[in-house]
Amino acid sequence: MATHRFTPTAYxxxxxxxxxxxxxxxxxxxxxxxxxxxxxxxxGIQRASGPNPMNGPIFVEGAERGDSLKVEILGMVPTRDTGFTRSVVAGNVVEPEDVRTLPPGNRANWQIDRQALSARLAEPVAGLESFVLPLTPMIGCFGVAPSLGQAISTATSGEFGGNMDYRLLGPGTTIWFPVSAPGALFFLGDCHAVQGDGEIVGTGIETTFEVTVRLSVEKKKIIWPRGETADDIFTIGNARPLDQALQHATSEMLRWLASDYGLDKTAASHLLGQVVRYDVGNVFDPAYTMACRVSKAWLQRR
Amino acid sequence: MATHRFTPTAYxxxxxxxxxxxxxxxxxxxxxxxxxxxxxxxxGIQRASGPNPMNGPIFVEGAERGDSLKVEILGMVPTRDTGFTRSVVAGNVVEPEDVRTLPPGNRANWQIDRQALSARLAEPVAGLESFVLPLTPMIGCFGVAPSLGQAISTATSGEFGGNMDYRLLGPGTTIWFPVSAPGALFFLGDCHAVQGDGEIVGTGIETTFEVTVRLSVEKKKIIWPRGETADDIFTIGNARPLDQALQHATSEMLRWLASDYGLDKTAASHLLGQVVRYDVGNVFDPAYTMACRVSKAWLQRR
Amino acid sequence: MATHRFTPTAYxxxxxxxxxxxxxxxxxxxxxxxxxxxxxxxxGIQRASGPNPMNGPIFVEGAERGDSLKVEILGMVPTRDTGFTRSVVAGNVVEPEDVRTLPPGNRANWQIDRQALSARLAEPVAGLESFVLPLTPMIGCFGVAPSLGQAISTATSGEFGGNMDYRLLGPGTTIWFPVSAPGALFFLGDCHAVQGDGEIVGTGIETTFEVTVRLSVEKKKIIWPRGETADDIFTIGNARPLDQALQHATSEMLRWLASDYGLDKTAASHLLGQVVRYDVGNVFDPAYTMACRVSKAWLQRR
Amino acid sequence: MATHRFTPTAYxxxxxxxxxxxxxxxxxxxxxxxxxxxxxxxxGIQRASGPNPMNGPIFVEGAERGDSLKVEILGMVPTRDTGFTRSVVAGNVVEPEDVRTLPPGNRANWQIDRQALSARLAEPVAGLESFVLPLTPMIGCFGVAPSLGQAISTATSGEFGGNMDYRLLGPGTTIWFPVSAPGALFFLGDCHAVQGDGEIVGTGIETTFEVTVRLSVEKKKIIWPRGETADDIFTIGNARPLDQALQHATSEMLRWLASDYGLDKTAASHLLGQVVRYDVGNVFDPAYTMACRVSKAWLQRR
Known part of the structure; x- marks a missing residue:
């Protein structure tokens, strides 16, 4: 199992x-x-234009339509001392008439301390003088070629992954994508040093990273992305409104609990009803992201 | 400041x-x-009919329209060894065509161990043999009389509170409701021994409690409920779809951060953009519930 | 069958x-x-305060929970030469970032010509010099007492009717409401001289009317309002998002087609799939309104 | 201005x-x-697989990013005596718990009388014995290459057009699409002999047509599709929920009324508030479709 250092020539x-x-x-x-x-x-040199230029695609031998591509996020090392965010919450996350009261959105710059693994605003903002954030790196946008030969903007997401902007998709997490094309054709980019739930300013702290992932093929059919952290398993739905994203994530979790944990719909309902956690990925992109998460403490894989 | 033991004669x-x-x-x-x-x-005696019969209303001297009613949840002691849940996830939390595959919803009984403060299904369910849940008591439905002399079903919720079914509304939490009637007219009931995010089976573990609350009037105008735990502050929006509930909660948080923490919309955007957490209250009732939560670690009250 | 001239002393x-x-x-x-x-x-004298003060309630002898109240709108005669609208579309009907570009909403006055049965803006607006609208009177808000003893703001709507703001609810139309309280307790008010789909400026041309309705009890259970015009039958759903309002209206139409027209779900699907019309009532109020409408040309009542 | 007979070799x-x-x-x-x-x-020979195989792309000389492609639908002639529909409404158009009561969806066959220009079910259905529908041909799916080099499934729609399934998109109608690629790259297919609002069974009467369109380039920037019939102008939004589709369509109409009809946002609000019509295109596909329509009787093009 080789290790490849991949330097794209195009994004x-x-x-x-x-x-x-x-x-x-x-x-x-x-x-x-x-x-x-x-x-x-x-x-600090512009190598591509936005939105979210991707490295890839990476063809993984043996991946066929109907398989899953397992992506282990082994490491994310920040490679720059600066990042940026948008300076104001998006219009769609406040009450509609409140949009009138929002200031115009500008770019705000951040300093990243790669020694201390923290970030702070480059220019002081009243009330946030001591706002120093520990880095919590995550991949904003990654996934595999969608079905039917589609090519879909990195501004959005779907069953294939994409711009999910979900906070838990960082080092130590494993995610599975449903393969729809030979070789899976994996892309990644758009990494964030920090990001709150919902990506409600339209960005995390956007910066550059060196990312290490291990890619493996599993002969198993899934419909929506699935993931695992040290503590939890989760499924992801991408759609609008959030209600529909939640439906996709919940349906996928029911399928997973049935196939791998031997829980029929009633048992899974008892479990989820009392212990499920829902996490908001993004509520900014064209498709919103909701994760359905369950602590592994409650689960025994068969 | 007196303590009242309140035994309702009607619900x-x-x-x-x-x-x-x-x-x-x-x-x-x-x-x-x-x-x-x-x-x-x-x-085990039926004293009232559903949905969610309330104790109250409690008239708090001095509360006027435009004030806030502060409710400190001082204690919740379970008073029964049994609880119940619905046995299957609601149709609205799965993909529409998947509803065809759900079993009919029945009532499932739970045993509550008031010594160990835990709950388990009364009848064994395959795959959940060792599913013993620590109690995490919470109030499912509480609030104050809404505006205009309205009287609104305890099945739903609004600016006045109501059936929010949000997991954090338990002992140690303080919540503020916007007062719309003289005396505020506080109601409470529908307590849960445990509940996951979303109340996706339509219930938590429904049982009886002795609840202790302290009620105080604050001469301060709010629009949506606000709350505080040991670690966090949060605001609550109740609406459908979840997107709109999230808008209400976020707008209320922006108002709160401005008035009490001196953060203008840009500063608040920087803060929320990188550290906000959204919690799903319920996605079962006519109005869904979303909380916008911020760790107090980042905040300095003025 | 008597005729009552009803002059409210309170609204x-x-x-x-x-x-x-x-x-x-x-x-x-x-x-x-x-x-x-x-x-x-x-x-022009203020007799009550907004929103939408209602005449009523009218107790209809014999109406019991589970019945339907049939309301025939026999006539609507405008009684004033003036009306008003809001001057700008609501924030929630445009793309969120476009809200920034909307002018502030003011009140605009209209002249109503009760001879010609037309309306025009009282003050000229560039580009609308010849904008003279034929009157198309309708009742914005009417309905019956909701279930559980609730009292619900006339700003919104539900199964009981309420502020639906649906253009077809004018003279010649019959509507049925589900009765939830003895006597049905019928209310009406908030009449519009003209209104487009969606009530997207938050008003129709708001003015006063003399309204004539005939109220009858039918021993028939319905869940959502149903209606009939000279040409069509329709059902109404009130909820957010519009998708859910559409679900309620469609489910109610399927029930109606089964019970009164002998169409099972497959036959009804063939019918609706090819001939259904959906009308947007309001997209301004807390609950949106969608009507599901079918031409009587396709139907034979059993 | 030539006429081309285009016979695809691939779809x-x-x-x-x-x-x-x-x-x-x-x-x-x-x-x-x-x-x-x-x-x-x-x-009756299968030439391609679903969903919605397209003829195209057609490169129109002179079309550049930022232009509009004007598509005049000059004629649609049915070319087959048979069509098909799905036999049951989609799960997402009824109340979620009602999905349990829907029969399984099958394919239903229709006979098309190309002389009489009518359609009827091939096998009798109780209650629909005399259900003979006049043909109202329309193009279900058409549009131009989207931005960024994307390639998007013909199951869905967006700013570029696509699977909008809007009843008015038939002979006599003109539609404009925003051009995002050199030559516009126009595609069309998926024609329906008849279709109700919402395409709620997931199909219209699906059959084959000979379609005649005239394609012209206009040096004018639009964001969402615009259209014109003999009586009306309309704009189209494609998104979920319907609320968002309606926002896109309304925002596009405001832009059009400003640029071509000299109506500022206040004047346009007065107009739309009292005369706008909203039509539901589809509520079946991943993106729903809403049209915002205004009678030309009220408009004077500048």
Whole structure:
């Protein structure tokens, strides 16, 4: 199981059936440096345009339609001392008439301390003088080529993954995507140093990272992304409104609990009814993201 | 500041401008025993009919329209060894075509161990043999008389509170409701021994409690409920879809951060954008509930 | 079957189980003059405050929970030469970021020509110099006491009717409401001289009317309002988002087609799939309104 | 201005930046025969697979990003005596718990009388013995390549058009799409002989047509599709929930009324508030479709 250092020569604003930039074997590890969401690299040079330019696609040998691609996020190392955010919450996350009261959205710059693994606003903001955030790196946008030969903007998401902007998708987390094209065709980019629930300013702290992922093929059919952290398993739905994203995530969790944990719909209902957690990924992108999460403490894999 | 032991002689399926059952002074404490959501008391006798019969209303001296009623949840002691849930997730939380695959919903009984403070299904369910849940008591439905002399079903919720079914509304939490009628007219009931996010089976573990609350008047205008735990502050929006509930909660948080924490909309956006947490209260009732939560670690009250 | 001229001595901002202002027999006719949405009468005197003060409640002898109240709108005669609207579309009907570009909403006055049965803006607006609208009177808000003794704001709507703001609810139309309280307790008010789909400026042309309705009891259970015009039958759902309002209306239509027209779900699907019309009532109030409408040309009542 | 008879050699399940199958000049007319939604031709032979195989793309000389492609639907002639529908309403258009009561969805066959221009079910259905529908042909899915080089499934829709399933998109109607790629890259297919609002059974009467369209380039920027019939102008929004589709359509109409009809936001609000009509395109596909329609009787183009 080899390790590949992947340096893209081109970046993509869609996730789709494009010619592979790298071929790897099932189980190989890839180390690659991502641009920020606006296409700037670690040296501050613009290498691509937004939205969310992707590294990839990576063709994983053996991946066939109907399989799952397992993506283990082994590491995320920030590679730049600066990041940026939008300075104001999006119009769609406040009461409609309140949009009139929002200031215009600008770009705000952040300093990233890669020693201390923390971030702070580059220019002081009244009331936030001591606002220093520990880094909690995550991948904003990643996934595999969608079905039917589609190529879908990295501004949005779907069953194939994409721009989910979900806080738990960082180092130590494993995620599975449903494979719809030979080789899976994996893309990633748009990493965040920190991000709250909902990505409600339209960004996390956008910066560049060196990301290490291990990609493996599992001969197992899933419909929506599934994931696992040290503590939890989760499923992801991407849609609007949030209600529909929640439906997708819950249906996928019911399927998973049935197939892997031997829980029929009644048993799964008893479990979820009393212990489920729902996490809001993003409520900014065209498709919103909701995760359905269950502590592994309650589960015994069969 | 007196303590009142309040034993209702009638229960209500609406929250509204009904004749007070108890008058108390600002800052008094009330201890009262609630029925379960179906109207049964701690002895298993039906005292009222559902949905969610309420104790109240309690008239708090000095509360006027435009004030806030502060409710400190001082204690919740379970008073019965049994509880019940619905046995299957609600149709609205799964993909529509999946509703065809759900079994019919029945009532499931639970045993509550008041010594160990835990709950388990009364009848074994395959795969959940060792599913023993620590009690995490919470008030499912409480609030104050809504505006305009309205009386609104305890099945739903609004600015006035109501059937929010939000997991954090338990002992140690303080919540503020916007007062719309003289005396505020506080109601409570529908307590749960345990409940997951979303109340997706349509119930928590429904049982009876002795609840202790302290009620105080604050001369401060709010629009949606606000709350505080040991660690966090939060605001609550009640509406459908979840997107709109989230808008209400976020707008209320922006108002709160401005008035009490000196954060203008840009500062508040920087804060929320990177650290906000959204919690799903219920996605079962006619109005859904979303909480917007911020760790007090980031805040300095002015 | 008597005719009653009903002159209220009080008006209500809720629809609910209030003491009846008039008792009538099943099948009686009522003539009553309504205030405008802001509470002004035909002489321009404020008699009540908003929102949407109601005439009523009218107790209809023989109406019991589980029945339907049939309301035939026999006539609507405008009684004032002036009306008003809000001058700008509501924030929730445009893309969220576009709300920033909307001018502030003011009150605009209209002249009503009761001879010609037309309306025009009182002050000229560039581009609308020749904008003269034929009157298309309708009742914005009417219905019966909701279940559980509730009293619900006339700003919103539900199964009981309420502030539906649906364009077809004018003279010649019959509507049925589900009865939840003895006597049904019928309320009406908030009449519009003209209104587009969605009531997207938050008003129709708000003015005063003399309204004539015949009220009859039918021993038939319905869940959501049903209606009939010369050409069509329709059902109404009130909820947010519009998707849910549409679900309620469609489910009610399927029930109606089964019970009265002998169409099982497959036959009804063939019919609706190819000929159904959906009309947007309001997209301004807390609950939105969608009507599901079918031409009587396709139907043969059994 | 030439007329091209276009016979595809391949069909596409995406709308996107694919190699053109035909090049035409600005203003040329194209006559082409479409497959049905499942990929069968007029002879009943399967030529492609679903969903909604498209004829195209057609490259229109002179079309550049930022232009509009004007599509005049000059004619639609049915080319087969049979069509099909799904036999039951979709789960998402009824109340969630009602989905349990829906029969399984099957394919129903229809006879098309191309002389009489009518359609009827091939097998009798109780209660619908005399259900003979006049043909009202329309194009279910058409549009131009979306931005960023995307290729999007013909099951859904967006700013670029796509699977809108809107009843008014038939002969005599003109529609404009926003051009995002050189040559516009126009696709069409999925024609319906008849369809109700919402396409709530998931299909219209799906059959094959010979379609005649004239394609012209306008040097004018639009964001969402716009259209015109003999009587009305309309704009289209595609999104979920319907509320958001309605927002897009309304915002686009406000832009159109400003640029072409000299109506500022206040004047446009007065107009739309009292005369707008909203039509439901589809409520079945991943993105729903809402049209915002205004009678030309009220408008004077500048």
């Amino acid at each position: 993509h604003n869609v996730i789709g059936s494009l010619p592979p930039a790298l071929h790897i074997a099932d189980g190989d590890t890839v180390i690659t440096e991502t641009l920020d969401a606006a296409g700037y690299d670690k040296g | 209500h399926n609406v929250i509204g401008s009904l004749p007070p059952a108890l008058h108390i002074a600002d800052g008094d404490t009330v201890i009262t025993e609630t029925l379960d959501a179906a109207g049964y008391d701690k002895g | 209500h901002n809720v629809i609910g189980s209030l003491p009846p202002a008039l008792h009538i027999a099943d099948g009686d006719t009522v003539i009553t003059e309504t205030l405008d949405a802001a509470g002004y009468d035909k002489g | 596409h399940n995406v709308i996107g930046s694919l190699p053109p199958a035909l090049h035409i000049a600005d203003g040329d007319t194209v006559i082409t025969e479409t497959l049905d939604a499942a990929g069968y031709d007029k002879g």
